[in-house]
Structure formats: structure tokens, C-alpha cells
Amino acid sequence: MGELQQHPADTPSVGVPFAQRPIIILGAGIIGCATAKQLLLNGFPVILVAEFLPGDQDIRYASAWAGAAWHPAGGISPEWRYLQAITHRHLLRMAHEEPESGVCIVDALEYLEQPPSANSSVWGKAVASKWRDLLPSEYPPNFSCGWSYETLVTDPTHHMPYLGKKITALGGQFIQKRVDSLDQLYHLFPESSVFINASGHGSKTLIDVQDDQCFPERGQNVFYRTDNCRTMYFRNGREYTYVIPRPMSGGVVLGGVKQADDLSPDPDMAIAQDEIARAHRLAPEVVPESPADDALSYIVGIRPSRKGGFRLDAEKLGSRVVLSAYGFGGGGYAFSYGVADALVKMVEEAERENVIL
Numbered sequence: 528m529g530e531l532q533q534h535p536a537d538t539p540s541v542g543v544p545f546a547q548r549p550i551i552i553l554g555a556g557i558i559g560c561a562t563a564k565q566l567l568l569n570g571f572p573v574i575l576v577a578e579f580l581p582g583d584q585d586i587r588y589a590s591a592w593a594g595a596a597w598h599p600a601g602g603i604s605p606e607w608r609y610l611q612a613i614t615h616r617h618l619l620r621m622a623h624e625e626p627e628s629g630v631c632i633v634d635a636l637e638y639l640e641q642p643p644s645a646n647s648s649v650w651g652k653a654v655a656s657k658w659r660d661l662l663p664s665e666y667p668p669n670f671s672c673g674w675s676y677e678t679l680v681t682d683p684t685h686h687m688p689y690l691g692k693k694i695t696a697l698g699g700q701f702i703q704k705r706v707d708s709l710d711q712l713y714h715l716f717p718e719s720s721v722f723i724n725a726s727g728h729g730s731k732t733l734i735d736v737q738d739d740q741c742f743p744e745r746g747q748n749v750f751y752r753t754d755n756c757r758t759m760y761f762r763n764g765r766e767y768t769y770v771i772p773r774p775m776s777g778g779v780v781l782g783g784v785k786q787a788d789d790l791s792p793d794p795d796m797a798i799a800q801d802e803i804a805r806a807h808r809l810a811p812e813v814v815p816e817s818p819a820d821d822a823l824s825y826i827v828g829i830r831p832s833r834k835g836g837f838r839l840d841a842e843k844l845g846s847r848v849v850l851s852a853y854g855f856g857g858g859g860y861a862f863s864y865g866v867a868d869a870l871v872k873m874v875e876e877a878e879r880e881n882v883i884l
């Protein structure tokens with residue numbers, strides 16, 4: 528997106544004092560809401576505009592459906608690792624101090640099919656507590672090594688409503704509305720000069736964004752109700768299989784699958800059966816071969832994925848600054864609060880330039 532031509536209608540009003548000029552966030556998923564919370568805690572007024580709000584359920588609203596585990600991603604840059612590390616710090620604090628946030632500390636077991644590559648998830652040992660290499664007797668025979676550590680899981684059925692309440696209590700405002708463009712927002716909020724695009728997959732269709740790198744990536748999980756829900760299992764290698772505990776909902780999430788450009792809202796029972804079978808092979812002590820039907824339910828959501836990875840950058844468009852934070856695919860929760868803190872710094876910088884000319 529290049530520099531936009533500035534004309535009088537595009538110029539933010541100078542009449543509204545800095546302290547009352549809201550930062551406008553498009554999108555109320557985990558990225559928009561975590562950012563709103565952190566901005567409000569730093570003294571910025573915030574308005575979120577979104578078609579789906581915390582508590583809503585639609586397959587296009589990814590944040591309602593995530594696992595959502597904190598797992599140190601392999602193959603990412605040092606900058607991205609740091610965003611995950613900051614997220615870990617926030618989640619840990621919430622797990623200790625705000626049980627209503629739905630964040631819990633659990634054990635993690637990660638089994639690797641191949642010896643770790645140079646850029647593997649082993650960097651997580653500097654962040655997660657109790658990191659330990661497993662002895663060969665502690666991982667299944669068909670794996671080459673493994674780790675155990677303590678990690679954090681976020682139950683979105685608690686965390687999104689928690690964020691909704693927290694944002695409102697801090698003075699943030701939600702407006703439920705679908706927009707066709709960022710330009711529509713500029714006209715709705717002529718007094719604002721900083722806009723954050725946290726619209727997830729919406730960035731593919733917003734008229735003045737139309738990011739062709741964005742693509743929908745369907746996820747489908749099985750929720751299995753069980754009391755045995757304090758350990759995460761992660762198969763790291765050819766097969767993409769996990770068992771993510773959700774202690775506050777009394778069960779585990781079994782996955783996973785990634786289906787590019789598939790928007791089907793209905794659970795595919797062949798996929799569900801395959802996920803149960805894979806989860807059973809990975810964690811037979813938690814997932815039986817044939818769980819009772821009434822202990823099972825199904826989760827379907829669209830990950831807002833982006834070729835080349837997510838955007839986290841600032842653009843000056845005329846007199847406004849637009850911060851883009853979308854395309855988090857399967858990692859939006861693991862990056863969330865690190866991204867939120869990075870956006871707070873970017874907003875500070877943009878507003879400083881607006882205020883101190």
C-alpha cells in the first residue's frame with residue numbers, strides 16, 4: 528500500500544485533545560482484544576469495531592476456537608521468538624493472578640521424530656520452566672528424542688469473555704459492525720489518527736487492503752471430556768498431532784488438521800476419527816481407542832493464515848498511521864500479548880509524532 532493522497536476530509540480533527548482521541552482497532556479477536564487491553568492499561572482510550580465480538584461463535588472468528596496452547600514455534604526469527612516469550616510472561620501472570628482468564632499451567636511432553644534442527648523449538652528452554660530432555664525410556668520407541676516442560680494453555684471459552692469484560696471495565700468500547708474498508712473507519716472516526724488493522728482473515732477482502740497473501744486455513748478439533756487434562760502432548764515431525772488440555776472445561780482438545788482454502792463449517796467425521804486415532808497413539812494414557820460418543824464434541828474454525836507469515840508493521844497514510852497486525856494462522860494465541868506490547872510501543876511512537884510536532 529503506498530502513500531495516500533491527503534485531502535481535507537482525510538485530515539484528523541485537531542480539535543480533540545490527545546487524551547480523548549481514541550485509538551481505533553478493527554477486529555476483536557485475540558489480537559485486537561489483547562492489544563486493546565494493553566493500550567488501555569497504558570492510558571490510551573480505545574474503540575474496537577468488529578463484526579464478531581468476544582462470546583460470539585462463527586467459524587470465521589478464529590479466536591473462539593483455538594486450542595490454545597503456548598508452544599515455542601520452530602523455524603521463526605529471533606524477533607518472533609521474543610514476541611512469544613513476552614506472551615508467555617503475560618500468560619504466566621494471568622495463570623497465577625487471574626484464574627477467570629482461563630489460562631492454566633500444565634505439563635508438556637513433546638516428542639520429535641527427527642533430531643532437532645538448528646532452528647527448532649528448543650529455544651523455548653530459555654522461556655518455559657522445568658525444561659528437561661527426556662530419556663529414551665520416556666518417549667515412544669518410534670521417536671528420536673523428546674522434551675518435557677511446563678507450558679500455558681488458554682481456554683478461549685473463558686479467555687475471550689474475560690477480555691470482553693476487562694476491556695469494558697478499563698473504559699474500552701466495542702462497536703459491533705462490519706466494514707468494507709479501512710477508509711470507512713477513517714470517516715467514522717475523523718478525530719482519530721492511529722488505526723490498528725487486526726481483522727485477521729478480513730484483510731483479504733477489505734477494499735483498501737486486499738492482501739493476496741492471506742488465505743483461510745480450516746482447522747477441526749475433537750473435544751474429549753475427561754478429568755485427565757493436565758498434560759499437553761505434541762508430536763513434532765511428519766505428523767501434526769496434539770493433545771491440548773483444557774482444565775477449566777474438563778477435557779482435552781485433539782488435533783490437528785490444516786486445510787487450505789476450505790471453508791466448510793460442518794465437522795468431517797473421517798477427520799475426527801483420524802484425529803482420535805492419532806491422539807490415542809500419541810497419548811494412550813489420556814485418549815482411549817474408542818472414546819464414548821457422549822464424551823465427544825467437535826470444533827471447526829478458520830485460521831487466518833498468510834503466506835510469508837503475519838504482518839506487524841506501521842504505515843503513514845496521509846495524516847494517519849495504520850498499524851497492521853494480522854495473518855497469525857495457527858499461532859495467534861502464542862504471539863498475542865507480545866504483539867499487543869509491540870503495538871503499544873508503535874502507537875506511542877505514532878502518537879508522539881502527532882502530538883509533539
Ligand SMILES: Cc1cc2nc3c(=O)[nH]c(=O)nc-3n(C[C@H](O)[C@H](O)[C@H](O)COP(=O)(O)OP(=O)(O)OC[C@H]3O[C@@H](n4cnc5c(N)ncnc54)[C@H](O)[C@@H]3O)c2cc1C
Pocket residue numbers: 553554555556557558559576577578579580587588589590591592593594595596597704705706707708725726727728729730733745746747748771826827828829830831852853854855856857858859860861862
Ligand atoms: C482449530 C484451531 C486451533 C488453534 N489452535 C491454536 C493454538 O493452539 N495456539 C495458538 O496460538 N493459536 C491457535 N489457533 C490460531 C488462533 O485461533 C488464531 O491465530 C487467532 O485466533 C487469530 O486471531 P485474530 O484476532 O487475528 O483473528 P480472529 O479471531 O479471526 O478475529 C478477527 C476479527 O476481525 C473482525 N473482522 C474481520 N473483518 C472485518 C470486517 N470487514 N469488518 C468488521 N470486523 C471484521 C472479526 O469480526 C473478528 O472480530 C487455532 C485456530 C484454530 C481454528
